[in-house]
Amino acid sequence: MKLYTAAISPNCRKVEAVLHQLGLFDDVEVHRLNLLAGEHRTDEVKTANPNMKVPTLIVGDMNLWESNPTMIYLCDRAGAEEFCPSDPKSRFELLRWMFWEVRHYNKALSAILWETVAKAMMDLGAPDQNTIDREMEEFRRFAAVLNEQLASSDFILGDTLTVADFAVGAYSTLAMLPQSRIPLDEYPNVKAWYLRLENVPAWAATAPEAAAEAAE
Ligand SMILES: N[C@@H](CCC(=O)N[C@@H](CS)C(=O)NCC(=O)O)C(=O)O
Incomplete structure (x- = not known):
């Protein structure tokens, strides 16, 4: 490969x-x-x-x-x-969260992170506050959904780690940086889940x- x-x-x-x-x-x-x-x-x-x-x-x-x-x-x-269940019900749930992260959760997160983290790393000028405000509304909407999903389980599909956790968690490393301005503390189940993910060896x-x- x-x-x-x-x-x-x-x-x-x-x-x-x-x-x-x-x-x-x-x-x-x-x-x-x-x-x-x-x-x-x-x-x-x-x-x-x-x-x-x-x-x-x-x-x-x-x-x-x-x-x-x-x-x-x-x-x-x-x-x-x-890690990647194939029975129709689990596969549906897996795919649902993986489509959801691309279109909703990580779309908002990545747009904010571009302004707050990436631009500074690449010396691309000041963050655009209008973009941050608009995308923050989206982020909050979808972070609340993820927070609820994680209220009673360790991982997104239940108590077992799946590939959906890697997909949804992909942008959260940068969201943990203080300069990201992502209010993860307001979504304690999401924050706890991401800290759990950081302990997964892979x-x-x-x-x-x-x-x-x-x-x-
Ligand atoms: N939807 C694609 C996104 C791939 C993507 O945008 N990759 C970025 C790095 S995270 C890239 O290659 N950027 C360089 C470019 O677009 O020219 C995926 O999930 O693989």
């Missing part, structure tokens, strides 16, 4: 964490690209992914792009039934600091 990936990318972390969870990470040829330097805008990456985005994973003759279906494919291929192995150390 060959993985085009990037540091501090929540979508890349999803796929890398699943590879760790499945014990497959050592089988992967990792190409960690510097997105700021445009290292993903090459013919090599374009051949594997016409969007020229990461994560992109090559498995045999398959080019896998889009993090969520990539994660599910890897789990199904490995027969990881508990998730911890892909923390930005851990990934940087492994690359040295």
Whole structure:
């Protein structure tokens, strides 16, 4: 397997964490690209992914792009039934939360984090307060839903960790930074769940600091 990936990318972390969870990470040829330097805008990456985005994973003759279906494919291929259940009811719930995070929860979170964290990291000027205010309303709406879902269970689908936790949690590392302005303390079940996730070995192995150390 060959993985085009990037540091501090929540979508890349999803796929890398699943590879760790499945014990497959050592089988992967990792190409960690510097997105700021445009290292993903090459013919090599374009051949594997016409969007020229990461994560992109090559498995045999398959080019896998889009993090969520990539994660599910890897789990199904490995027969990881508990982590990625395939019975219709559980699969529906899994997919529901994975579509939900892309369209609602992490959409709002990533828009705020772009303003409060990413712009400063990349020296792109001041945060746009109008964007933050608009997206914060969305974030609060969906964080309340997640908080309720986690009121009586350790993980999103119940008391067992699933791939949905990695998908929904992807942007939360950055949300934990004080400069993110994300009011996680107001959603205590969400905060407790994310702290639990940080103790999952496969998730911890892909923390930005851990990934940087492994690359040295
Ligand atoms: N929906 C895609 C998003 C992929 C994506 O936007 N990746 C970012 C890094 S997190 C990227 O490649 N950015 C560089 C660019 O768009 O040129 C997924 O889930 O894989």
